[in-house]
Amino acid sequence: MKQNKNGVWTSWNENITYNYKSLYKVISEKELQEVVKKSDKIRVFGNKQSSADIASGAATLIDIRSYNKIISFNDSEKTITVQSGIILGDLLETIEEKGWCIPCLPDINTITIGGALATGTHGTSGHLLSEYMIKCKIVLAEGSIKEITETDELINAVRVSLGVLGVLSEVTFKCEPIYTLHIKEGPENDTEWLPKIKERLKKHAFLRILWLPHTDKGYVITGDKIDSNKEITEDLGSEFLKHRRKASKILYKYTHVFPWFTAIANKLLYRGFFSSTKEHKGSLYLATVTKSRGSTLELAEWTIGLDIFPTVFEELKTEINKWSNKSFIHIPMDIRFVYKDKSWLSYAYKQDTVTTGCVSRNAATADTYEAFKSIEKIFLKHGGKPHWAKRFVAKDIELSKVYDKWEDFKALRRELDPTNKFLNPYLTEIFNEKTSN
Template sequence: MNQNNNGTWVSWNENLTHNYKTLYKISSEKELQDIVRNSEKIRVFGNKQSSSDIASGAATLIDIKSYNQVLSYSDSEKTITVQSGIILGDLIEAIEAKGWCIPCLPDINTITIGGALATGTHGTSGKLLSEYIKNCSYILADGSIKEISAKDQLMDAFKVSLGVLGVLSTVTFQCESIYTLHIKEGPENDKEWLPKIKERLKKHDFLRILWLPHTNKGYVITGDKINPELKIKEELGSPFLRHRRKASKILYKYTHIFPWFTAIANKLLYKGFFSGTKEHKGSLYQATVTKSRGSTLELAEWTIGLEEFPKVFEELKTVINKWSNKSFIHIPMDIRFVYKDNSWLSYAYKKDTVTMGCVSRNAASADSYEAFKSIEKIFLKHGGKPHWAKRFKAKDSELSNVYEKWDDFKLLRKKLDPTNKFLNPYLTELFNEKTNN
């Protein structure tokens, strides 16, 4: 175990900073237990890529990335057990080496498993990653270990816990046999792709839409399971396409000063990077996962019921297309689909949902990015829910209106952590807790 004292924690894009008294790097469950047991205030972090202020802000911090081992496999049950600090990309490589997959992959593979599960990370046309937990172990506030299986009634509370019920120690995932997807990509007018969502969800194994604000276009990506030996005519487009992030960085450099230029930049980026078609194949991981963030950025993401999405989309489009407002949005806005589950703090609690991401390429000026405010106002108005790891302003009063199990979760949190050991200032405000504990 390594220990550092009296330092400053800085998020990956330098938007969040916190001083700490002690920072630990651990490699064993016993070390994790001891630190949790003996700390008054504690938070755990990985690669610091959350846009919400959830990972730090406590006197004691644990850098969980060195707690990252694959502990066991079960070939007969297709399960893998890992420590919570393992990076998603490393987990996927270990699974694929066995000929397996977890059919839920987030858009980024550099996050830790513990952080991904705690914040409700999800994939595309699938479920939350937490829905594939078979069993797991948590370190509770008193340092004891709590084992939870998929059959345990409390699993639905622990699946998406924001790290406030305890510290995830180990997790066993249920895997499936690996499969190959035939991916087709191309642009469509908004009037074409929007009415086809339900039809495509039934027809395809994978559906993702990159909406291009201020262009009236969406970039539709579909995937169908095929025999891996099937030959297809691959079309990956011009090598120039790999420079999209670099072009975006240049075109958006001054849009925090001149927001209206975003609409022009979006049209240029559409012509250069989204106006053609592509076709390829690969595993879910190979074919559909971004794998890293090319540069620092800031993100917000909101979810809404599948039935309500068309209405919300049209309202959002109307608002941001008014030149009288300042909500000019960088492209793309990522539209994905999550099927209903029973996790208390899931975005898809008992309802099929659509998620819509919003990105600012100017991380340093994210606080003045009007799009984040407009998106939140519209989605909250219709009962939308924010992604826990991304930017939003809503607190206890708003969240209690959109999460049916919010109050139940708060009661359980208080029971398991009566001294608020796992709350930082951000979470204290989020749950409307008193600050004198």
């Protein structure tokens, strides 16, 4: 076990920094238990790609990335057990070699499994990644190990826990046979794609919409399962399309000074990068997951019930298209779909949901990005829920109104962590534990 003392922890986009007294890199469950047991305040981090202030802010930190072994396979059950520090991309490449897949994948593959599960990371047209976890082991506050299976009621609390119930140690995923998707992409007017959502969810195995604010356009991506040997006419578009992030960075460079220029930049970016069609095929991982985030950015994301989404969308669109407002939004806004589950802090608790992502390409000026505030206000008004790993300012009083099991989760957290070992300042405010020990 390696230990560094008295250093500075800095987030991926350099927006969050904290001093720490001890930073450990563990490689075994025994080491993980030892560090947790002896620490008064502790947080665990991976690749630091959260926009929320959840990964650090404690005297003791664990860099979980060296705790990344594949423990075992069960070929007959199609399960894989891994240590929680494994990077998602490494896990997915391993199960694809076995001819397996996890049928709903996040947009980015560089996150650790533990962080992805704890924050409710998701893809589209399926469940949260955590719903494919059928067993796990967590290190409790006093250092003991608790094993939880899918038959335990507790798993519905642990699947999305923000790392405040304990530290995820080993995780078992249930996989499915791998399949090939035929992906088609292309622009549609808002009046076309919005009314077709439910129809397309029934028709296609994969649906994702990149909405382009201030353009009245969406970029629709559908995927249908096909025989892997079926030939299609691939069209990946011009080589120029690979430069979208670079062009965005240039066009948005001064939009924190002149927010209105965002509307002009979006129209240019639509014409350059979202006005043509594409077609290709591959596994879910190969065809849909981003392999590199590239430049830093800041994100907010809100979820809302599938049935009410059109109403919320129209209200959001009306608000941001007012030239009197400052909430001009960089493109694209990522619209995805998550099916209902029973996890207490899941965005999809007992209802099918739509998730709407909001990005600022200027990470350094994200604190003054008015769009984050406007989106939060509108979604909270309609009972929306924030993504745990992304930007929001709602705290206990607001969250208690949108999460049915909020108070139950808080009670369980206090039971498992009576000294608040796993809370940092940000999470202390989230759970309104300011007066606790």
